[in-house]
Amino acid sequence: MTNLRKPGFVLGLIIIAVAIVASLAPQLLATHDPFESVATDRLLPPSAQYLFGTDNLGRDLYSRVIYGAALSLLSASLAVVVGVVVGAIVGLISGFVGGRTDFIIMRFVDVLIAVPGVLLALIVVASLGFGPVSLALGVGLGAAGSFARVMRSQVLRIRSEEYVEAARTLGVRSPAILVQHVLPNAARPVIAMAALEMGTAILSVSALTFLGFGAPPPAPEWGALVSAGRDYVATNPGLSIIPGAVILVVVLAVNRVARSIGGDE
Amino acid sequence: MTQVKAWAGYLLPKLGQFLFVVVATYTLVFVLVHFLPGDPLIAALAAKGGASTVIDPAELDALRVQYGLDGTLWQQYFGHLIAAAQGDLGISIATGVPVTEMIGRAFPFSVQIASLALLFGVTSAVLITFLAYAAPWPWLRQLLLQIPPFGIAVPAFLSGLLLISVFAFTLGWLPSAGARSFDAAILPAITLALPVGALFFQVFSSAVLEAQNSPYVFTAVAKGVPPRRIFTKHLLRNALLPSITILGLLIGYLAGGTAVVETVFSRDGIGRMTVNAVLARDINVIQGVVLVVGAIYALVNLLVDVAYGFIDPRTRIGGGVPSRARLGAKK
Numbered sequence: 124m125t126n127l128r129k130p131g132f133v134l135g136l137i138i139i140a141v142a143i144v145a146s147l148a149p150q151l152l153a154t155h156d157p158f159e160s161v162a163t164d165r166l167l168p169p170s171a172q173y174l175f176g177t178d179n180l181g182r183d184l185y186s187r188v189i190y191g192a193a194l195s196l197l198s199a200s201l202a203v204v205v206g207v208v209v210g211a212i213v214g215l216i217s218g219f220v221g222g223r224t225d226f227i228i229m230r231f232v233d234v235l236i237a238v239p240g241v242l243l244a245l246i247v248v249a250s251l252g253f254g255p256v257s258l259a260l261g262v263g264l265g266a267a268g269s270f271a272r273v274m275r276s277q278v279l280r281i282r283s284e285e286y287v288e289a290a291r292t293l294g295v296r297s298p299a300i301l302v303q304h305v306l307p308n309a310a311r312p313v314i315a316m317a318a319l320e321m322g323t324a325i326l327s328v329s330a331l332t333f334l335g336f337g338a339p340p341p342a343p344e345w346g347a348l349v350s351a352g353r354d355y356v357a358t359n360p361g362l363s364i365i366p367g368a369v370i371l372v373v374v375l376a377v378n379r380v381a382r383s384i385g386g387d388e
Numbered sequence: 389m390t391q392v393k394a395w396a397g398y399l400l401p402k403l404g405q406f407l408f409v410v411v412a413t414y415t416l417v418f419v420l421v422h423f424l425p426g427d428p429l430i431a432a433l434a435a436k437g438g439a440s441t442v443i444d445p446a447e448l449d450a451l452r453v454q455y456g457l458d459g460t461l462w463q464q465y466f467g468h469l470i471a472a473a474q475g476d477l478g479i480s481i482a483t484g485v486p487v488t489e490m491i492g493r494a495f496p497f498s499v500q501i502a503s504l505a506l507l508f509g510v511t512s513a514v515l516i517t518f519l520a521y522a523a524p525w526p527w528l529r530q531l532l533l534q535i536p537p538f539g540i541a542v543p544a545f546l547s548g549l550l551l552i553s554v555f556a557f558t559l560g561w562l563p564s565a566g567a568r569s570f571d572a573a574i575l576p577a578i579t580l581a582l583p584v585g586a587l588f589f590q591v592f593s594s595a596v597l598e599a600q601n602s603p604y605v606f607t608a609v610a611k612g613v614p615p616r617r618i619f620t621k622h623l624l625r626n627a628l629l630p631s632i633t634i635l636g637l638l639i640g641y642l643a644g645g646t647a648v649v650e651t652v653f654s655r656d657g658i659g660r661m662t663v664n665a666v667l668a669r670d671i672n673v674i675q676g677v678v679l680v681v682g683a684i685y686a687l688v689n690l691l692v693d694v695a696y697g698f699i700d701p702r703t704r705i706g707g708g709v710p711s712r713a714r715l716g717a718k719k
């Protein structure tokens with residue numbers, strides 16, 4: 124609750140709330156049809172009518188950014204979910220089983236962490252094809268290694284706690300101990316890390332859509348908007364810098380709120 | 389003689405670890421490529437000739453042999469591994485050029501901006517830490533410490549385009565694209581330096597802050613040693629170990645970052661080559677690049693481990709177990 128008195132935290136929450144509304148109900152915030160081009164209104168600077176200006180086809184940039192939130196934020200969220208679920212399962216098994224299995228799994232986790240996330244995502248995208256879902260899978264896989272490591276260290280800590288030994292003495296089976304005792308107690312650091320990972324995932328997803336591996340062209344993904352505006356940097360820099368700044372603001376907001384969640388413990 | 393033995397005992401396991409990481413990286417990529425749905429060769433040919441490309445089966449088989457995608461999975465796995473150990477990474481499906489040759493040609497361009505970025509990033513991180521350490525007012529210190537988290541949140545394409553817009557188009561000081569001159573490397577290097585420097589800053593500044601609260605710094609301050617001398621003699625030295633450790637991680641960041649930066653600045657290099665390979669679904673090139681980057685990462689970590697042995701003898705004597713006497717003395 125003390126967080127609510129910090130202006131940075133509150134501002135972060137407001138930005139996140141707007142971003143969520145934009146991705147779930149873009150029609151509430153958009154002022155124009157994001158796909159409609161007005162031939163006479165091309166490459167206009169920001170104005171009261173077109174808040175962020177218009178692009179080379181005369182489409183309203185503001186509305187395109189609003190409609191792009193759904194694609195960009197949903198793939199980033201999916202990436203975090205993939206990373207958490209895959210990482211948590213691997214870490215849980217590795218830490219709980221222990222011994223040689225643990226050793227072998229963790230060496231592969233080391234490698235997963237060693238290969239740069241972007242390259243890992245590129246392999247997945249090249250194999251599965253382009254699009255928001257394969258992007259999310261690629262980015263999520265890149266993050267899974269660190270989640271596995273955190274989860275495993277939590278499991279190792281909890282495994283030797285008295286309540287787990289008590290449950291074992293009482294004859295509770297391993298899967299039941301995992302679900303009832305280990306998982307709930309290990310969840311908190313993993314959730315805090317997932318919140319921090321969200322900012323990174325938004326950055327990775329927008330970088331990959333910037334490179335052209337997202338949904339095909341008319342889709343207003345944030346990274347794709349920046350990329351489309353690149354040809355006009357000399358004359359209309361706002362076309363790519365405004366969507367880029369939107370990404371930056373959202374990432375800063377997510378990181379700020381995530382840090383408070385993590386620091387709450 | 390015992391010295392040699394101690395070093396061998398220290399280095400041999402590290403060398404084994406290095407080889408393991410390289411082989412495991414290769415294995416991970418191989419598993420991903422071959423167990424994700426879809427035929428890599430057909431995808432690449434479709435990307436080359438359009439979605440409606442029709443290839444007759446006999447020709448397809450010939451192409452499989454040519455690109456090394458024939459035989460059982462085990463044959464491919466070991467065949468490519470042995471070939472890679474001999475420096476042969478196969479042939480690009482999109483261009484027909486050997487992958488080793490493509491990487492060799494693109495590599496110097498990426499190394500140029502990556503090493504410059506490392507230099508910029510590390511220098512500014514040390515500078516900001518020193519300014520924050522020496523800042524006379526708490527608000528200035530807080531402000532300085534806020535800069536690096538910002539560096540992590542800025543997308544590389546945004547900082548790159550901003551730099552192009554200001555320094556290339558508005559001021560006209562530096563070129564916006566290309567890789568032919570040294571000038572052309574400055575803006576990409578700064579772009580790449582932002583996240584790298586920010587990452588380095590996190591580790592470096594926390595190590596400095598930790599050392600700052602130690603008894604020896606307390607003593608030095610009490611003796612009246614000037615702040616700049618404390619920073620260089622006590623804080624910098626003790627922050628060296630954690631800073632070197634993160635170097636390996638930074639190399640990974642640099643390798644990933646070049647993909648976006650080289651695209652923004654239309655520069656030749658490993659990153660742009662990889663992006664083009666993904667666009668062409670050219671799996672041979674991507675595999676080659678990941679293997680090379682993984683090997684470099686492992687090599688840097690090996691060098692870091694060796695450097696550790698030189699810098700901090702505690703990690704070396706007695707086969708990696710810190711000497712009790714020294715540890716006890718430290719406490």
